[in-house]
Amino acid sequence: MSQALVIVAHGSHLNPDSSTPTHAHADTIRETGAFDEVKVGFWKEEPHLREVLRTVESDEVYVVPLFISEGYFTEQVIPRELRLEGWDVSQWDSDGLSADHVTLTAEDTGQQVTYCGPVGTHESMTDVLVRRAETVTGDSDVGDGFGFAVVGHGTERNENSAKAIEYHADRIREMDRFDEVQALYMDEEPEVDDVADYFESPDIVVVPLFIADGFHTQEDIPEDMGLTDDYRKGYDVPADVDGHRIWYAGAVGTEGLMADVILERAAEGGADIGDALELVRERTRGQQTVEV
Amino acid sequence: MEESTQFAALRAAAENGPGVQFDGLYVHAGDDDYDRDGGYTFGTPEGERSNLSESEFHAAAEEYDEYVSNWYFWTHVVGGSKLKGGVDVGENRHHRRNFLRWLELADQTQHDVPGRYEALRGGLTHEWGELQITATLGEEGHRVYEIRHEDDANTPTDELETYTDPLDIRELVKYDERGQYRPLKTAPTLQTGWVLTDLDQRQVFDAVDDVVYPATVVNWNLERHGELDVNHWEETIERQSGIYGVIETWNRGDGHEHVDWVAESCCDDSQCLKRREWEYDEETELDADGGDGEFPCREPCSLVIAASRKWTRLEGEETQTYEFELTESEKEQIEDIIDAVADGRADDIREADIYEGANRYRTRFLRAKRFDGEGNLSGTPTQVDEQEGHDQEDARDGHDEEEHDGDD
Structure with a gap:
């Protein structure tokens, strides 16, 4: 029986770069040959979530949402649009961070679909955040003398969003690699605007836990942190802010190693991926999918 | 090598149950069939030979190699076979197979494989949206496909940007001729000037159904078989x-x-x-x-x-009655401007073509004459109680909608 991977993401009607990381991660995984087919589906682009499964020839499909946290999209929109028969969020039995996978039948195609939890809450996402710090500083041993800020939206619209930020910040802290680790938010305390106040380290790596670069990561956050007074003028990496050097990484989702998290989600759901994880970890080192 | 692979596959298929019945080719081994008396049977619309030894069977397969390579291509390269009364009619829901059959008019020329091969040698062309897709014959019955913009139909290939991997045109189809993002993949705004060549049967499908016009082939095929699930x-x-x-x-x-x-x-x-x-x-x-x-x-x-x-x-807003003072030409000009924008012609109107109502100078003149300091037409406020313009808010609103929607 052949197996397919379908990566589902938000996409955008306005921002052409929104889907770029999704395609890039699909390419990375396709090159490993672990799946007979690797496809992408979107909420705002084509193929739409509603029609992506019918483009897949395999009977066994692993669907991995390229989303940061559990919530409206992973719990309602995606299962509804994919027509997963009998879906109920309780099947994930999640505390907001622990959704793993559930196998259901797609109503229109009859395929067996293993629907996985979002990439953002997977433990290996912590490694991608760290890899992002290595990429943006160009130093594979970065840590000493550095603070690390993980940035998220905050709880205003989705309480699980902040849970994911805290979760990864805690895990990076436990690595004991960076001098300081702090979770920061866009719309609540501690705010990313005051990034310099939360660190003593001279250097701070700032990594937003976002899937794609867009309005928030390219306009809001750089301006809020004072990297630039106008995003259109761009900003330096690193940039000096209140006596600190800020290494702003842009959305973590553009990091090549994200493909690893997608693969792990599918493998935990039962996909046979052979040595694809090793291949991806090796090939994505020093490679980012979108220029900062 | 390939030919012996094809013959070996054919012999195996002949010996398996009812044998082969596909696109005019009939192959069978054994004597359990009602009117045959053992050995191999090899038939095409041009005639049937029965009770063949293996070497005679091989010779027949070589003589009618087009039927054999055609069978091999569809059953072993493309896939999607489905037997009905011993005949391979193909699975209805095998979208790739159905599309590829359509591209070479296979269902119309089902039993005339030599005729179809002849047509393929000259190239069989179909249009799909703004695409022109051409199927030709490759080595040993494999098909080779080419895709280009229909407007480039007569452009020499060496004048086009050539690609051989469907994924390499993903960025190209994302933007129109003016460099604007195309959020709707099936908008008639595909760029010209490129060609995808040397595609195999899977690549031509991927190029069309994944990259250029996602899911259009599958929905077309479902519709052909009366299985399209329309949601009103x-x-x-x-x-x-x-x-x-x-x-x-x-x-x-x-x-x-x-x-x-x-x-x-x-x-x-x-x-x-x-x-x-x-x-x-x-x-x-x-x-x-x-x-x-x-x-x-x-x-x-x-x-x-x-x-x-x-x-x-x-549309939740109530209509209002406004009073504007316009000349006849100005009223018509406003209509011209709406038409030009709605038809996407505004950018095509020449700078000095002041005969066009939607010409930039004409429009600037109208604005200079008829707008007040707040941007109100004829100085008539939009809302009597509220003088503040709402254009700025609207722009911001549109932006937030998509961001809000993407929150997870």
Whole structure:
């Protein structure tokens, strides 16, 4: 029986770069040959979530949402649009961070679909955040003398969003690699605007836990942190802010190693991926999918 | 090597159950068939030989190699076989196979494989949206495909940017000729000047159904077999949640004029190459033309949904009576401007063509003459109580909608 991977993401009607990381991660995984087919589906682009499964020839499909946290999209929109028969969020039995996978039948195609939890809450996402710090500083041993800020939206619209930020910040802290680790938010305390106040380290790596670069990561956050007074003028990496050097990484989702998290989600759901994880970890080192 | 592989496969298939019956080729081994008496049987529309030894069977296969390579291509390269009474009729839901058969008119020339091969040698061309797809014959019965913009049909290939991997045109099809993002893949705004060559059977399908016009082939094939699941306006709107839940409130009473306007605005052939098959609901057809596209549209797309959300809000407003002072020509000019923008012609109007109402200088003149300091036409305020313009808020609002929607 052949197996397919379908990566589902938000996409955008306005921002052409929104889907770029999704395609890039699909390419990375396709090159490993672990799946007979690797496809992408979107909420705002084509193929739409509603029609992506019918483009897949395999009977066994692993669907991995390229989303940061559990919530409206992973719990309602995606299962509804994919027509997963009998879906109920309780099947994930999640505390907001622990959704793993559930196998259901797609109503229109009859395929067996293993629907996985979002990439953002997977433990290996912590490694991608760290890899992002290595990429943006160009130093594979970065840590000493550095603070690390993980940035998220905050709880205003989705309480699980902040849970994911805290979760990864805690895990990076436990690595004991960076001098300081702090979770920061866009719309609540501690705010990313005051990034310099939360660190003593001279250097701070700032990594937003976002899937794609867009309005928030390219306009809001750089301006809020004072990297630039106008995003259109761009900003330096690193940039000096209140006596600190800020290494702003842009959305973590553009990091090549994200493909690893997608693969792990599918493998935990039962996909046979052979040595694809090793291949991806090796090939994505020093490679980012979108220029900062 | 390839030929012996094909012959070995054919011999194995001949010995397996009812044997082979496909595109005019009949092959069978053994004497259990009612009118054969052992050995191999090899038949084409040009005649049948039975009771063949293995070497005679091999010789027949070599003589009619086109039937053999054709069988091999469809059953072992493309796949999707399905036997019905011993005949390989193909699976209805094998979209790639059905599309590839269509590309070489295989169902019309089912039993004339030599004739089809002859046509393939010269190239068989079909249009798919703005694409021109050509199927030709490769080595040992394999097919080779080429895709280009239909407007480049007569352009020499060496004058086009050549690609051989469908994924390499992903960025190219993302932007139109002016460099604008194409959020709707089936908008008739595909760039010209490129060609995808040397595609194999899977690549041509991927190029069309994944990269250029996602899911159009599968929906077209479902429709051909009477299995297309159309979701009409009403059920699609009903399914929406979150920020799109509000669209349901736009349906009031029995009328569907508003959905006609949506279809006329967004789904016309000038805007989208899909043929709209969804209507207001199962019983109520829309008045707007669904278009003539080759491939169907099975439900209101995400762009229609997003625009309808905005229209739901705007259409909640009550009409007002305004008094404007305009000359006859100025009234017509406003109509010209609306037409030019709606038809996407505004950028094509020449700078000095002051005979066009939507010409930039003409329009600037109208603004200079008829707008007051606040940007109100004829100095007439939009709202009597509120002088503040709302253009700025609107722009911001549109932006936030998509960001809010993407929060997870």
